[in-house]
Amino acid sequence: MKKIIIPVIFSGLLLTSCASREKIAYYQNIDQTEIVNKKFETKIKNDDLLMIIVSAQDPVAVQPFNLMSNLTVDPTNQAGGGQMQQQLYLVDDKGFIDFPTLGKIEVANKTKAQIVDDLQKRISKYVINPIINLRIMNFKVTVQGEVKMPGMHKINSERITLMEAITLSGDLTNYGKRDNILVLREENGEIKSHRVDLTKADFINSDFYYLKQNDVVYVEPNKVAVNSSAVGPNVSIYMTAISLLLTTTALILTNTKK
Template identity: 30%
Template sequence: MKSTKFLIYIALIVFVSSCIPNKDLVYLQNKKGTEQSIEVNQAFSKPYKVQVNDILSVNIKALDQKLVDIFNPSSSGQQNTSMMSQNGLYFNGFTVDDHGNIRVPVLGEVNVLGFTIDEIRQTIEKRLLDEYFKNEARIFVNVKLAGLRYTINGEIGNPGTNVLFQDSATIMEAIANSGDITMTGDRKKVQIIRKMPHGFETHYLDLTKAETMNSPFFYIQPNDYIYIKPLPQKSWGTGTTGMQTVGTIITALSLITTTILLSRNL
């Protein structure tokens, strides 16, 4: 009788500790009240400043397109179509070198390190007007980041390196684009390793709290590394849901009971 009570007690402890609670799975919870709105500080979504190894897409247009084709890396329609792919962006984009420069045809080296996309556009446009064209040429310069490239690993549906073709994106969009965090992933300690001008910085985000939207790391940057750590329940192997845990416990109790009965009959 005592052995039975002891086994039941152990089973209850395992059941309670092994199940993953719902509060550890829901994103951006409002702890102060589910109906209360959260004000997001937009200051953290400030324009990105270009760093070394970033890839830029620069396209120059004019009233007479033939006059500016020489400034573009490629003028053929087929090549421009290929630029929509990741490989095309790598081979036809402008990579920021170790000195913070990009090499534009005819213009030569243009320093872009620490500048925003709009500032780079203005710089290229000004040089074109000052050195080669007049205002009547109607020069139009379009500069963009060649996608937001990030690497995500750990407890995620589709780990690896992905690219989001947009000007800004949140970590929630990056996670959704990578197949979402698995049930055994720790949403409370999502690690972000970010390249900064002075080196690498590591930060942790609790994606179960709505206040996380006010973090400067909530918006991803090019070359971010995101790591999703596993919950302890994964290594325990008892199951992630209540039914899985019950099934595991029943199997274990049956094995223990059978072992006890066999030992008594010997």
């Protein structure tokens, strides 16, 4: 009987073994890591959708510098009502937008503050104390792989960290590799990749701590997940069967001793 129970117990331990703390915990060496506080500002990219509203004390004076709003009709409203929707500026493949009255303006690879300052200087020639409100309307990141809620996340704040994006996805599953997170980023028409180790706090100082619009984060499965998939989709049934077998064997041994 002992020859039977030992391999059964060993198999159960293999299937139910837990990963070590070194492979699970985040920021493990943060006490020994010097965090560099650096200012991060999102830069405008090609294909960004921008909402730019110009206002001033004299609303009539700024009308030539604003796109006309569209009336969006609700088909379910029998009265034919709708609501006004602000038109957006699409950054073209050369990094320009076509601005009313001012014409073509280059915005790609510039921060919001730089664009606002440029527009204020240009419009101040025609309007007293213009106020520029600029927002990126299609800022999004995608998180895939071993997270609890994979998907695309639309970001309203226009700035998000890698850990915030992972948190929006419900955090990593127990099967996600925390020391080899893949970040895909498009820059100047080229796709670049970078690996991030979340178990070491020094990734906070990297250029991939803050995500940029359209970044893709992929969490690879660890060996436990790969081995589980090799066992098959019925691994939970196997685990239950092994547990029952262990319990039954223990009862038989106990009764035999009596």
